[in-house]
Amino acid sequence: MDHRIAADSASRFEAYVAGLVSLIGHADRARPLRDYCVGLLMPCERKSVEPMAAVTAPERTAAQHQSLLHFVGEGRWSDEKVLAKVREMILPEIVRHGQIDAWIIDDTGFPKQGRHSVGVARQYCGQLGKQDNCQVAVSLSIANHHASLPVAYRLYLPDQWTTDDERRRKTGVPADIRFRTKPQIALEQIRAASAAGLPRGVVLMDAGYGCNTELRSSISALGLTYVAGILPNTTVWAPGTAPLHPKAWSGRGRPPKLIRRDHNHRPISVKQLALGLPAKAWRTIAWREGSAEQLSSRFARLRIRVAHRDYNLTRSRSEEWLLIEWPKGEAAPTKYWLSTLPQNITFGNLVDLTKLRWRIERDYQELKQEVGLGHFEGRGWRGFHHHATLCIAAYGFLISERETIPPSAPRSTAMVQKAGIPKGDRPRGSPAAARAAHSKLDCRHAPTARSRLRQTPATLPVLRRSDHKNRQTTKIYDAVRLVWIVF
Template sequence: MNAADRFDQYLEHLSEGLGHADRRAGLRGYCTGLMLPLSRKSVEPMAARVDPTHASARHQALHHFVAKAEWSHDEMLRRVCQWVIPKMDFTGGGWWIIDDTGFPKKGRHSVGVARQYCGVLGKQDNCQVAVSVSLASTQASLPVAWQLYLPEDWAADPERRLKAGVPEQMRFATKTQIALQQLQALLVAGAPKHCVLADAGYGVDNAFRQALSDMGLAYAVGVTSAVVVWPPGVVPLPPEPYSGMGRPPVMPRRTSALQPMSVKTLAQSLPSKAFQNISWREGTNETLTGRFAAVRVRHAGDNTGKARLRPEQWLLIEWPADEAEPRKYILSTLPEETPIHALVGIAYQRWRIERDYQDLKQDFGLGHYEGRGWRGFHHHAALSIAAYGFLMAERLEADKSVGGKKNFAARQVPPLPKDYIPRGSPARPAARDNFDHHAAPAAELSADRQTRAVSLLRQSKRKATLMT
């Protein structure tokens, strides 16, 4: 079976979650467009390449499919998982990776746009931000949950909500709250309880870490240097005896000799022999190696130290020998017997989500959606992940058959018609032979290829769960 036939099977599987058979052409056309090497993967250029002889009609059809049609992006992601995750090998471990990514955006009418921190720009600017959860193994990772962060001023503005089609039940939630809701939904659907990885933007929130523990999930999350802990070997005194008035005391008592300290101060108090050089993976050009120390601590409360006594957990510190102070701090509830090499290897699996975002944005048009509505924003993201998921599944299968050779399906571009006029251009523009600056041989994955029923995939009408 060649790649085009497997693509047919994949689309057949996804289309069973669309609700109406007439949406299948939209699914095929949109996913095909996202997989073509176009410099811009918004609806118009994709329509022109997918169906060059009927570009205007295909543009309208694809726009309706992504922006208006009432199908569930959550169901689309679930079906992508059903196809890709069974091909991932979890014998070396599995992880849930939480992160968010920004999309620079002008104006104020696109759903969720606000002046906020944008990681792509590295500063505060007008942008949209989405929160995601990815499932990762030692081979690959895949976003399995995706939701736009709706700032407070948007959540409280009924006029803008109505125009952008924000669902009525959507209320303001912080990014950490969104991530916890996503994880809870995954667990309810039968997902396994893997360790959770997140950066300090999430990990510094004590309520977030406690919620992960309450869900039965181990974690390895970044924290800031100001977080306060009880250092190794220090056992604080129990709370003051209850007087019978008010709430019983919960904070441990302190003396001049029993005081918590910031993780930065603790790191600076450690002897140099507490640190060792550890390599955790092969990078593009060299093995990635760092200088680490790991100690057992108890969290004592953000930067004030005012919190009830918590169980012991790991504090992992990365401190390069040539830098004046530590680079990273990570709190983890992985078992006490976890060796430092394994602790570093797990905590630093978070790089995979950065690679997901990079590939999705550069190769699958994740940030190219030009509409303003809630539905279109989530539909476009789900379809970008669907296209990404197919090629990931192809790579995973190729890795099994040819010992790791990356044998992706060919992605070629059909030519533009000579009389095609891009929207917004003068009525009689000059010839555009170099539109998008790509050559244009015939496409292997045709948007009009006839699909065939596959009985195995039709069995998925039953309620499915995420299994690894």
């Protein structure tokens, strides 16, 4: 049974890669494209060029290393076109399980030493949870409750990089790249997705993006709804309150047009508003199955108007939802969101869509742990984006494959033992994997091709499938192994 599944998977993989080959130009790029994707799917400890060359072409490692290095670092093929093709091939598989519910904005960081890799600077790194030397990329993913897929991905170039001509030249930063804030990059990606006619969904974003009033307004101008995380000090007009109308015209000069505030007409912070809500305003709502039980928390929602600098406006902003989460046992509310979803949306659906943002966290987890998104060791702009594009392409294939592997499908122990796994592989759920999850991957030295070839194969441990979350992760894990067994 496993032999047949693996053979079918390999056949689909070849067809998938063939679909991408048409987008990269020269025919001599077809083999490096295939081999690079295979390398990303192999359970190597590190998915940088040297170890992937050793695994995909052990008899000619040096030549393979040069081929893959040139293909990803210097190849003049379009990331946008390849990502569009990936989307074209994978989107039907995703929407087969339901319409697109969300467009998810986020960014991810890669710890990095030195100052010469493109975009590296001391800035907040989500992987480390603090400020440190790293690269940061902004992405847009489309998602439903079945799966999600990144459709845009771009390096954030800090301001000190945009004015450093020498570093720009050495890393190949295109001449038209200028400084853009992360929200500005995200808005460009959303506009491109809208222009491309992608199935629309509510735009989900955390407070790093949601606090940006211009971004929220621009999303609304595109005809899209959003659920945006905000900070506790965000000010709003509570239900039943509003700013004053413009002053009455005295008959001299221009008639006053701006709305006003006074001592009795002041907005309130969302935290202050939440703390003053009566007990009956809070409801316990469950939204999805978690690792041990259904996830639930206490929420309140109410209709408000955002007050941020509205004294420069001629009228108040439109009403929208304020959603507040206050888990039992916490001294104060923990999360706040603004949303332009319809007024008649049910409380449960509002929470469910808000919490769908967990999909992007799963994307990044699997892109980094299974496909090696953060393992690129080059310094250039082109190589950074080419590697990410191919990681997303490989991840898209895994999304399409996981449905071919039933959660209860038997696995052939003999076949898995024969195939083996490299010594450094850390299966999802193992103590070693847990310890490695927050390591500075980019600071580790890649094993040499020579040392990798000497590794002793090990047997594949049996994976627990105790809950829905683990089953989904295991399907990605199994899809990786199926491809590796064949190739």
